[in-house]
Amino acid sequence: MFNVLTGSFKSIVNKIRFQDDASSLKKATTELRKSLLKSDVHHKTTKELVGAIELETKQNGIGQDNFLKSLQSQLTNILTTSGNQGFVYASTPLTTILMTGLQGSGKTTTTGKLALYLKQKKKKVLIAAGDLQRLAAVEQLKQIGAQIEVDVYFDDNETNPVKIALGAKQKAQAEQYDVLLLDTAGRLAIDDELMSQLEDVKKAVTPNEIFYVADSLTGHDATKTATSFKEKIGIDGVILTKFDGDTKGGVALSIAHQVEVPLRFVGTGEKMPDLEVFIPERIVSRLMGAGDIEGLAEKTSAVIDEKKAKEVSKKIKKGEFNFNDFLDQLEMMKKLGSMKSIMGMIPGMSQMAGKLGDMDLENSGEIVRIKALISSMTHKERETPSIINPSRKRRLAKGAGLSEVQVNKILKQFKNAAKMAKKLSGKGGKGMQQMLSQMGGAGAGMPPGLGR
Ligand SMILES: Nc1nc2c(ncn2[C@@H]2O[C@H](COP(=O)(O)OP(=O)(O)O)[C@@H](O)[C@H]2O)c(=O)[nH]1
Numbered sequence: 001m002f003n004v005l006t007g008s009f010k011s012i013v014n015k016i017r018f019q020d021d022a023s024s025l026k027k028a029t030t031e032l033r034k035s036l037l038k039s040d041v042h043h044k045t046t047k048e049l050v051g052a053i054e055l056e057t058k059q060n061g062i063g064q065d066n067f068l069k070s071l072q073s074q075l076t077n078i079l080t081t082s083g084n085q086g087f088v089y090a091s092t093p094l095t096t097i098l099m100t101g102l103q104g105s106g107k108t109t110t111t112g113k114l115a116l117y118l119k120q121k122k123k124k125v126l127i128a129a130g131d132l133q134r135l136a137a138v139e140q141l142k143q144i145g146a147q148i149e150v151d152v153y154f155d156d157n158e159t160n161p162v163k164i165a166l167g168a169k170q171k172a173q174a175e176q177y178d179v180l181l182l183d184t185a186g187r188l189a190i191d192d193e194l195m196s197q198l199e200d201v202k203k204a205v206t207p208n209e210i211f212y213v214a215d216s217l218t219g220h221d222a223t224k225t226a227t228s229f230k231e232k233i234g235i236d237g238v239i240l241t242k243f244d245g246d247t248k249g250g251v252a253l254s255i256a257h258q259v260e261v262p263l264r265f266v267g268t269g270e271k272m273p274d275l276e277v278f279i280p281e282r283i284v285s286r287l288m289g290a291g292d293i294e295g296l297a298e299k300t301s302a303v304i305d306e307k308k309a310k311e312v313s314k315k316i317k318k319g320e321f322n323f324n325d326f327l328d329q330l331e332m333m334k335k336l337g338s339m340k341s342i343m344g345m346i347p348g349m350s351q352m353a354g355k356l357g358d359m360d361l362e363n364s365g366e367i368v369r370i371k372a373l374i375s376s377m378t379h380k381e382r383e384t385p386s387i388i389n390p391s392r393k394r395r396l397a398k399g400a401g402l403s404e405v406q407v408n409k410i411l412k413q414f415k416n417a418a419k420m421a422k423k424l425s426g427k428g429g430k431g432m433q434q435m436l437s438q439m440g441g442a443g444a445g446m447p448p449g450l451g452r
């Protein structure tokens with residue numbers, strides 16, 4: 001998420017010695033200012049941040065430790081704004097959230113992501129298709145709902161968004177949902193019609209919170225439009241989307257400070273699990289290259305079936321990891337979201353995130369081939385691949401549309417990977433958590449077979 005910034009922080013901190021003088025501090029703060037601005041941190045935020053660090057370091061005594069401490073605490077300061085953090089439930093159900101933003105910012109996608117996030121926390125969630133502006137919008141939300149198995153409220157004959165909102169709230173209350181997420185229409189730019197429509201919906205359902213969804217790729221415009229929305233209808237939180245692309249990261253550092261509304265979540269990819277809760281202390285830890293173990297644990301515990309994880313680790317230890325387990329693990333990895341976002345949470349791995357980040361587990365050629373082969377195998381062969389003899393290999397190759405060489409390669413790779421995993425687990429391995437923390441190794445932690 002912040003690989004470039006993390007890298008430059010590290011080099012700047014290293015420029016200051018254990019005990020140092022004012023001129024080296026000046027050099028360090030100058031470089032800090034440059035790298036913040038280059039990463040698109042708002043100029044006002046940059047000025048405040050650098051000024052505060054300089055002053056604090058001087059007061060506490062110029063040296064690497066004090067500089068580092070100050071960098072950490074002032075970053076936390078800048079990221080912290082009065083208001084709620086993460087997702088906050090109403091004191092009694094139902095919690096109603098209005099999702100607002102410009103067209104294309106990612107409202108509908110984020111509505112789905114948030115729904116999945118809450119569903120993994122065992123909440124009963126209803127998402128409502130309140131964008132009647134675009135024909136495809138309702139259909140898009142229906143598809144998302146089906147994909148994540150969350151209920152969708154819609155009315156194909158209704159043209160009034162206020163009625164949709166009211167109908168959804170009524171259903172949510174009557175059927176004891178915990179959370180209602182209301183998707184709304186956006187425009188290409190802010191206009192009066194959009195604002196008055198949102199105002200009407202707001203009056204009708206009195207949401208607990210209004211989230212403003214902003215596209216991080218629009219840079220400082222995201223800060224500007226968020227401020228306009230805040231002034232016109234009032235917003236309680238910002239969600240930054242598309243934080244996976246070429247974004248330099250700075251917008252996330254300054255938006256809350258500039259708009260004076262907390263940044264609550266960050267969207268890091270197109271897929272449903274690609275949403276991260278934005279907790280200032282954790283983000284600072286990531287910025288400092290220390291990872292976010294808490295966030296990682298939360299993410300993994302939401303999707304990992306503890307019992308299954310134990311079974312798998314037992315199997316690995318005994319060297320019994322088979323193709324069925326492989327498919328299970330692959331499914332689990334998919335639920336965790338993009339590789340890039342996971343890597344950034346592992347201490348010391350943020351630099352790797354950029355390199356590995358664009359790996360698409362589901363669609364990589366290798367995975368597609370392995371899956372094709374597995375689907376041609378009998379159940380018994382998946383459990384015990386060693387029973388596959390040469391004539392079966394030939395037939396499997398035909399069935400999977402692979403060459404015999406490819407089949408042999410996959411089987412051999414898999415055998416080696418299972419052996420390797422067994423060895424690794426011998427060092428007091430503790431299931432998935434351990435495997436994830438070993439990700440730094442050559443493909444360890446990914447389902448065996450993926451390592452090269
Ligand atoms: N890469 C990436 N794409 C996103 C993200 N969030 C949304 N998108 C994409 O942005 C486009 C617009 O999203 P949509 O939810 O339809 O925007 P809406 O008009 O505000 O409802 C879609 O193609 C989404 O897949 C994100 O965090 N990362």
Ligand SMILES: [Mg+2]
Nearest residue numbers: 107108131137
């Ligand atoms: Mg939409």
